[in-house]
Amino acid sequence: MRNRPSPASRASNGALRAVDADGDTTSIEPFDDVSEPGTHNHADHARGLNGTHGVQRSGGANSSGHESGRSNASNGDTQHEPLSPDDPLAPLPFNPYKGNRGLTRAWHAMKNSLAGFRVAIREESAFRQELTLAAILIPCGVLVPVEPVSRVLLLGSVLLVLIVELLNSSVEAAIDRISLERHELSRRAKDLGSAAVMVALGMCLMTWVLIVGPLVVHWVKAWL
Structure with a gap:
């Protein structure tokens, strides 16, 4: 049985010949670059990989599949990366003091x-001092003959002072817990609380002057 020579053997026996558009033949050496412009040269790509990584695996499909697998793995790591504690979407840490519910929570609160x-x-x-002032003004606000809305404003303005003072005290306690050293930001926070x-x-003061002031003036004129 007669074996037919393979294309590689025929190319190694002599120079390849290419026919151009005019019919002239041009000799081409067996290892010349005959790739068309714009096509990917696998030999250059292999040489580049050898120079960069030092190891070249046979088969472009295996290397490309390995690269795509690594890219997919990196994308998966990015998608499932845990949230940092500073992220607003991160879950809050477990607080054992927040486990009470119902009447138990209300009792502890x-x-x-x-x-x-x-x-x-x-x-x-x-x-x-403000609690002493409230102990005087709240009975007066209850007994003064004014409309219900005005009475609510009188009592609410006094309670508002106590609320803001408690918040200011809590801010000062938190700052002192962090550090007792003199710092511009600590001073600013305490000054803002005092301003509040x-x-x-x-x-x-404005609420009591506007509501109770006319009544006091009327009582003084009637008494004189």
């Missing part, structure tokens, strides 16, 4: 609130 009042009365002189208390006091 009331005990914590009473503890906060005791700490504020014992440690905060400004809160004691001053605004609440001004609102309380």
Whole structure:
């Protein structure tokens, strides 16, 4: 049986010949680059991989599949990357003090609130002064003959001062917990809390002057 020579053997026996458009033949060496412009040269690609990685695996399909697998793995790692603690979508850490529900939670909240009042009365002189003022103004607001809406404004303005003072005290306690050293940001936070208390006091004074002031003037004129 006669074996037919393979194309590789025929190319190795002599130079390949290409026919151009005019019919002329041009000799081409067996290892010349005969790839068309714009096509990918696998030999150059293999040499580039050898120079970069030092190891060349046989078969372009295996290398491309390996690269695509690594890219898919990196994409999967990016998609399933855990959220950082600073991310707003990250779950909050477990707090054992938040496990109570129903009446138990309400009971513990009331005990914590009473503890906060005791700490504020014992440690905060400004809160004691404002609490004394509230003990005077609240009975007056209840007894003064005004409309219900005006009565709510009188009592609410006094309670607002106490609320803002408690918040200011909590901010100061948190800053002192972080550090007791003098710092510009710590001073600014405490000054802003004091400014909030001053605004609440001004609102309380304005409310009582506008509502109770005309009644006091009328009583003084009637008595004189």
